[in-house]
Amino acid sequence: MVAADLPYWAQSLLRVLGGTVAVLLPAGTIVYLFLFKMMSFMQSRLGPMEAGPYGSMQLFAEVGKWLQKEDIQPELADKRIFKIAPLIVLVSTFILVAVVPFGPDAWFTNFETGVFYALAVSSVSVLGILIAGWSSANKYSLLGGLRAAGQLIAYELPMVLAVIGVVIQAGTLNLQGIVVSQNAGSMFGWDGLGNPYILTQFVGFLVFMISVQAELTQTPFDMPIAESELVSGYMTEYSGFRFLIFFIAEFANVGVFTLIASILFLGGWGIPFSWFGWTSVDSIDNWMNVVGPLIMVTKMIVLSFIVMWVRFSYPRLREDQLQRFAWKVLIPVSLVNIMITAVLKVMF
Amino acid sequence: MLAQNVQVAQNIGFGIIAAVMIASALKVVTSSNVVHAALALVAVLAGAAAQYLLLAAEFVAVTQILVYVGAVMVLFLFGVMLTRAKLGRDADLNNKNAKVGIPVALLMLGVMVYVLIDGWHATKLPQDGGQVELKNVSDSIFVPYLLPFWALSFVLLAAVIGAIVLARKD
Numbered sequence: 117m118v119a120a121d122l123p124y125w126a127q128s129l130l131r132v133l134g135g136t137v138a139v140l141l142p143a144g145t146i147v148y149l150f151l152f153k154m155m156s157f158m159q160s161r162l163g164p165m166e167a168g169p170y171g172s173m174q175l176f177a178e179v180g181k182w183l184q185k186e187d188i189q190p191e192l193a194d195k196r197i198f199k200i201a202p203l204i205v206l207v208s209t210f211i212l213v214a215v216v217p218f219g220p221d222a223w224f225t226n227f228e229t230g231v232f233y234a235l236a237v238s239s240v241s242v243l244g245i246l247i248a249g250w251s252s253a254n255k256y257s258l259l260g261g262l263r264a265a266g267q268l269i270a271y272e273l274p275m276v277l278a279v280i281g282v283v284i285q286a287g288t289l290n291l292q293g294i295v296v297s298q299n300a301g302s303m304f305g306w307d308g309l310g311n312p313y314i315l316t317q318f319v320g321f322l323v324f325m326i327s328v329q330a331e332l333t334q335t336p337f338d339m340p341i342a343e344s345e346l347v348s349g350y351m352t353e354y355s356g357f358r359f360l361i362f363f364i365a366e367f368a369n370v371g372v373f374t375l376i377a378s379i380l381f382l383g384g385w386g387i388p389f390s391w392f393g394w395t396s397v398d399s400i401d402n403w404m405n406v407v408g409p410l411i412m413v414t415k416m417i418v419l420s421f422i423v424m425w426v427r428f429s430y431p432r433l434r435e436d437q438l439q440r441f442a443w444k445v446l447i448p449v450s451l452v453n454i455m456i457t458a459v460l461k462v463m464f
Numbered sequence: 465m466l467a468q469n470v471q472v473a474q475n476i477g478f479g480i481i482a483a484v485m486i487a488s489a490l491k492v493v494t495s496s497n498v499v500h501a502a503l504a505l506v507a508v509l510a511g512a513a514a515q516y517l518l519l520a521a522e523f524v525a526v527t528q529i530l531v532y533v534g535a536v537m538v539l540f541l542f543g544v545m546l547t548r549a550k551l552g553r554d555a556d557l558n559n560k561n562a563k564v565g566i567p568v569a570l571l572m573l574g575v576m577v578y579v580l581i582d583g584w585h586a587t588k589l590p591q592d593g594g595q596v597e598l599k600n601v602s603d604s605i606f607v608p609y610l611l612p613f614w615a616l617s618f619v620l621l622a623a624v625i626g627a628i629v630l631a632r633k634d
Contacts, residue, residue, distance in 0.1 A: 197503070228598055229523050236526045239534030243506065246541050250499060258545065265542045269535070289598060 131214075131224045138213045142371025142416055143364055144175055149417070150424035151367070158428055182363075185356035192253035193353065201251060202354065202361035204244030209368045212237045216375050217292045219385050219408030220400040230291035231283060234376055235276050238331065241369070242268045245340070248362075249350035260349025263435065264340035268331060270439055274446035275327035281320040281450070281457040282313050282380045291379050296397055299386035310388035314381040319453045321381045323446050328373045329423060330442070332366065336430040339438055370420050378415035385412045474518055481518070485511035493562070498544050506537050523601055 122130070152174060156163030164171030189195055215230040217223040227233050242265055249261015283289055286297040301311030314321050330337035341349035351362050378384055385408030394400050433441070488507035495501040509532040516525035605613055 194497075194499075197499070227522065229526050232523070232530070233526045236530035236534055239530060239538070242538050243533065243541070246538060246545070247499065247503065250541075250545050262542065262545060265538055269538065269542075272534075 135210060135213050135224055138216065138218070138375075139210055139368045139372065140364070142375070142413070142420075143368035145413075145417065146367045146370055146420050146424070148172065148175055150421065154421075154424060155428050179360065182356055182360040187357065188353075188355050190253050190353050194251040194253070197247050197251040198353075199358070201244045201248035202358050202365070204247075205241045206361050206365040206368070208237055208241040208244065209365050209372055212369075212372050213375075215291055216372070216379065217295060217385065218412055219405040220397050221402075222385075222405045222408060223292060226292055227290065229289045231279055231289050231294070231376075231380070234291070235272075235279065238369075238373070239268070239272055241365070245350050248354070252350070252353035254353050256346045256348075257350050257352045260340045260342075260346045260352065263346075264333065264350060267333070267337065267339060267438060267442075270442035271327045271330035271337070271446075274323050274442060274450050275331060277447065277450035277454060278317075278320040278324040278327065279380060281317045281453050284454070284457050284461050285313060285316060291376075291384070292397070295379055295384035295386050298383040300389045300395070302390075307390040308388060310383055310386070310390075312381065312383045317381060317453070317457070319449060320457075321377075323450045323453070324377060324380070325419075325422070326446060327442075328377060329426060330438075332370055332373060332423070334370070334423060334427040336426070336433045337438060338432055339435055342432060370423055371416060374416045374419035374423065375412060377419050378412060382415050382419075384415075385409065387411065477518055478515065481511050481514045485515075493565075499541065502537065502541050502544060505540075506533055509533055509537065523598055 148171075152163045152171065164174035167173040167177045189198055212234055214224045215227045215233050217226070217230075245264045245268070246261045249257045249259075249264070252258070282294065286294045288294060288297065298312050299310040301307070303309065303311050303315070333340050340346075341351060346352070351359060354362060385404070387404075387407075389395065389400075392401065485508050488504040488511065491504035492501050492508065495504060509528065513525045513528040513533070516522075516528060
């Protein structure tokens with residue numbers, strides 16, 4: 117507990133810095149590893165190779181390029197809102213990471229209603245996308261924004277419902293509590309692996325990951341930015357720095373959502389407590405505060421690999437297929453999942 | 465003279481947030497652009513959530529964000545943009561009878577202040593009441609207030625069915 121010795125302002129400063137790292141580092145990793153390299157390999161090409169060894173400095177080159185570009189705003193655009201919109205999207209990602217625990221003491225804030233907070237804050241980014249589309253004074257942008265809003269509302273429901281199964285099983289809304297209950301748990305009396313909820317909540321995991329794919333507007337759910345129909349959807353009129361903000365927000369969101377998925381279903385930062393004879397959070401050794409974040413990031417990379425793999429492999433869904441899939445398949449499935457989980461919880 | 469046990473930081477926070485909320489609320493009714501008005505309303509609702517947080521009612525605060533900012537206002541903007549959302553000023557947005565609203569609003573304020581003072585007199589809530597446990601919230605919703613909770617659900621269900629009936633052509 118190093119943080120306890122520091123004054124409040126120093127703690128807050130550390131938390132803000134830590135949060136920035138926790139958002140930007142996964143975003144950079146995902147863009148370089150998957151968007152640049154994995155996609156290239158899947159298409160039998162090398163991807164960026166010039167900047168740094170194996171093109172690993174390409175990201176800095178890209179950021180430098182975007183920052184140099186002219187700041188273009190459409191003549192008829194609603195200038196003020198046009199400028200605010202990307203920030204709303206980015207800020208909602210930053211305040212989302214505030215509840216993610218990275219270790220027994222390595223958390224930014226230990227919110228009692230952590231999962232609920234995460235789901236609520238993630239829904240705010242829709243607002244930014246919607247007004248970005250509107251303020252651009254462009255038909256394509258407006259259509260993209262409306263599509264995005266329709267899609268994000270539709271897929272937020274199955275996401276929330278999928279999480280409820282986990283919450284019922286863990287008996288808490290606190291993300292730290294969910295991590296602990298998985299790693300301290302046991303399967304039929306055997307506690308060698310803890311009880312990761314991906315085993316008991318597999319249906320919930322599938323529904324959650326599909327909804328995350330849609331919430332992040334990754335292909336096959338990229339109707340809002342369908343480039344063959346809408347140029348680039350709500351981002352059409354954005355260029356230079358503002359486009360960069362949307363771009364960072366998109367991949368930072370992938371990182372944060374997969375971090376949350378790893379907490380809910382894969383046991384988060386923890387390793388099964390029985391390995392080292394731990395019984396509760398307080399008895400965990402201090403080195404877990406260093407190892408925990410590494411475990412989290414590993415799980416995040418595995419999950420975001422799946423998200424990007426699906427993104428590069430499947431063609432886009434049609435708008436009506438997309439809506440029907442959410443309302444007629446995912447929501448009923450997750451409702452049944454909640455019912456079964458609740459019944460089993462009461463029985464055992 | 466500063467009274468004992470006044471939580472200074474919380475009171476300053478309350479003042480700042482309240483000022484922002486009042487300014488935004490005035491913008492909601494005076495703005496000549498529908499979308500600007502809606503965004504100002506978002507600021508008011510988010511400010512309410514921040515006030516709940518100051519009162520250590522985090523569950524209510526998060527619910528406020530999820531329901532009002534994340535859902536109601538998004539649907540609001542969605543509807544406005546589908547039907548009428550001109551960029552720039554909208555001349556016929558403000559009603560000519562708007563001034564009638566001022567005395568009504570003042571009357572409402574008076575009634576609410578009267579009710580609050582009449583109902584509570586000098587009783588003050590404990591300052592360090594601490595956080596409300598989530599368990600207590602759910603226990604009170606699902607035990608003493610179960611019937612009103614169900615009734616509310618039925619009202620919402622009726623509204624949903626009504627909307628479907630109105631929207632379907634066949």
